[in-house]
Amino acid sequence: MNVRSALEYVPCFQGHLFVVHVAAGLLHAEELVDALLDADALHEVGVRLVLVAEGADASLLALRAGECEMHTAVAEAALTSGAAVVSRVREIVERRQVALVASGGIGRFQPECVDMALALGASKYICLQVGEVPSHGEQPIFAVPESEVEQHLADCSHASLLEQAARVCRMGIPRVHLLDGLRRGVLLDELFSEEGVGTMVHADSYCDIRPLREEDIPELLSMIARSMADAKLVHRSYESIRDNLQSYYVYTLDDTIVGCVALYPFPQESCAELGCLFIKKNYEGRGYGKAMCRFVENKARSMGFQRIFAISQSAVDYFRDRMHYDPLPRTVLPPARLEALESSGRASVVFGREL
Numbered sequence: 001m002n003v004r005s006a007l008e009y010v011p012c013f014q015g016h017l018f019v020v021h022v023a024a025g026l027l028h029a030e031e032l033v034d035a036l037l038d039a040d041a042l043h044e045v046g047v048r049l050v051l052v053a054e055g056a057d058a059s060l061l062a063l064r065a066g067e068c069e070m071h072t073a074v075a076e077a078a079l080t081s082g083a084a085v086v087s088r089v090r091e092i093v094e095r096r097q098v099a100l101v102a103s104g105g106i107g108r109f110q111p112e113c114v115d116m117a118l119a120l121g122a123s124k125y126i127c128l129q130v131g132e133v134p135s136h137g138e139q140p141i142f143a144v145p146e147s148e149v150e151q152h153l154a155d156c157s158h159a160s161l162l163e164q165a166a167r168v169c170r171m172g173i174p175r176v177h178l179l180d181g182l183r184r185g186v187l188l189d190e191l192f193s194e195e196g197v198g199t200m201v202h203a204d205s206y207c208d209i210r211p212l213r214e215e216d217i218p219e220l221l222s223m224i225a226r227s228m229a230d231a232k233l234v235h236r237s238y239e240s241i242r243d244n245l246q247s248y249y250v251y252t253l254d255d256t257i258v259g260c261v262a263l264y265p266f267p268q269e270s271c272a273e274l275g276c277l278f279i280k281k282n283y284e285g286r287g288y289g290k291a292m293c294r295f296v297e298n299k300a301r302s303m304g305f306q307r308i309f310a311i312s313q314s315a316v317d318y319f320r321d322r323m324h325y326d327p328l329p330r331t332v333l334p335p336a337r338l339e340a341l342e343s344s345g346r347a348s349v350v351f352g353r354e355l
Contacts, residue, residue: 010045010046012255013042013045013046013047013191014045014046014047015046015047015048016047016048016123016124017047017048017049017050017093017120017121017122017123018042018047018048018049018050018122018123018124018125018126019050019052019113019116019117019120019122019124019125019126020039020049020050020051020052020126020128020187021052021054021103021108021113021125021126021127021128022035022051022052022053022054022061022128022181023054023108023127023128023129023130023181024053024054024055024106025129025130026128026129026130026181026182027053027054027055027060027061027064028060029130029181029182031181031182031183031184032064032128032181033064033067033068034184034185034186035128035181035186035187036051036064036065036067036068036070037068038185038186038187038188039051039070039098039187040068040069040070040098041188042187042188042191043070043071043098048093048096049093049098049099050089050093050098050099050100050101050116050117050120050122051065051072051098051099051100051101052079052101052102052103052113053100053101053102053103054103054105054106054107054108055102055103055104055105055106056078056102056104056105057078057102058074058075058078058100058101058102059074061100062074062100065098065100070098071096071097071098072097072098072099072100073092073097073098073099073100074100074101075088075089075092075099075100075101075102076088077102078101078102078103078104078105079101079102079103079104079110079112079113079116080103080104080105080110080112081104085101085116086115086116086119086120089101089116089120090119090120093120101116108127108129108161108164109125109127109164109165109167109168114168114171114173117168117173118171118172118173122173123173123174123175124173124174124175124176124177124191125168125173125175125176125177126176126177126179126187126190127161127165127176127177127178127179128179128181128186128187129178129179129180129181130180130181130182131180131182132158132161132178132180133157133158133178133179133180133198133199134152134156134157134158134159134161134162134178134199135156135157135158135199136152136155136156140197140198140199141156141162141199142195142196142198142199142200143196143199143200143201143202143253144162144199144200144201144202145201145202145203146165146166146169146170146201146202146203149162149163149165149166149201150163150166158178161178162178162199162201165178165199165201166201168201169201169202169203174202174203175200175201175202175203176200176201176202177190177191177196177198177199177200178198178199178200178201179197179198179199180197180198183197186198195282208251208252209249209250209251209252209291209292209295210249210250210252211245211246211248211249211250212241212245212248212249212250212260213245214242214245216250216257217238217241217242218238219257220241220248220250220257220260221236221238221241223257223260223278223280224236224260224276224278227278227314232313232314232315233276233278233314234275234276234344234346236276244262244264247262247263247264247265248260248261248262248276249261249262249263249292249295249296251279251288251291251292253283258279258280258282258283258288259277259278259279259280259283259288259289259292260276260277260278260292261274261275261276261277261278261292261293261295261296262274262275262276262277262296263275263296263299263300265300265303265305266334266336266337267305268334269334270304270305270306270307271300271305271306271307271308271309271334271352272296272300272303272305272307272308272309273308273309273310273311273337274293274296274297274308274309274310275310275311277289277292277293277310277315279292289318289322290322290323293323296308297353297355300355301355305355306354306355307352307353307354307355308352308353308355309328309332309333309350309351309352310325310350310351310352311333311337311341311348311349311350311351312348312349312351313346313347313348313349316349316351319349319351320351323351324353325351325352325353326351326352326353327349327350327351328350328351328352329350330342330350332350332352333350
């Protein structure tokens with residue numbers, strides 16, 4: 001795990017409540033201790049936790065949590081016993097202990113468990129299971145919007161779990177994680193890394209394209225530094241980005257910046273330039289670049305422009321084959337942009353399309 005990346009998540013998680021459902025098959029597994037140590041680490045950095053033992057009794061989960069010296073308290077009855085149990089769980093959480101409660105039945109998404117998570121305002125519902133991570137062949141489905149889950153059901157493993165997770169997400173829980181509880185370190189690897197190690201079903205708000213903020217500029221410069229050094233992107237300084245802040249947009253996943261794009265308007269020529277397109281290496285091939293291109297196209301169209309163009313020497317194949325932009329002569333560029341390109345000496349290709 002990258003420690004720097006992990007630390008970025010700590011302020012995002014502090015004060016949030018996570019419900020962690022522990023499958024019955026894990027309660028006797030020695031790997032559960034690792035998961036509980038992970039849970040304790042989450043609690044130490046300010047995450048409020050409810051651990052749900054699948055079945056009628058939470059005593060075994062309490063015993064295992066005691067081995068890890070966790071600060072816990074057990075709700076005396078199972079969730080199926082009624083609303084008073086949820087009140088008891090809330091009381092335990094509010095006094096900064098980890099609440100332990102039995103689900104009272106079998107299943108990852110029992111109505112009582114989901115209702116409790118909703119009542120407590122949980123931001124994550126995490127299922128620790130014995131395997132059972134949805135995948136296409138050998139490749140896990142790492143993250144999928146709930147609105148796109150149906151597209152995966154025909155050819156993925158554990159499709160019913162994926163479908164149930166989407167339903168819970170639609171009910172109002174922003175993130176649902178399906179994890180292999182036998183994998184050591186699974187909780188921290190899932191929650192404190194950009195890609196994760198299990199399946200996360202998320203509300204559409206997990207992905208967002210938003211305007212760049214001035215406080216984002218250092219992170220943006222760090223992200224594109226290598227590409228600027230390799231001359232794949234034009235050099236940009238803090239000041240030049242700040243002075244054109246309204247032109248820049250960032251692609252975020254769970255508030256983490258993973259890509260950027262810029263839209264430079266040329267109103268006199270009724271066109272705009274798509275520039276500074278960049279996606280972090282770990283996120284390439286997922287369609288994020290295309291989403292950002294479509295975003296600025298729509299933005300340019302809404303501003304009344306008739307054409308959009310891009311200038312690149314390193315992404316020629318991308319604009320031609322993936323975005324289906326047409327190669328254009330340099331003479332179509334606005335005079336000021338043509339002059340800047342010619343003076344740069346870059347062997348760039350111009351691409352464009354009508355809006």
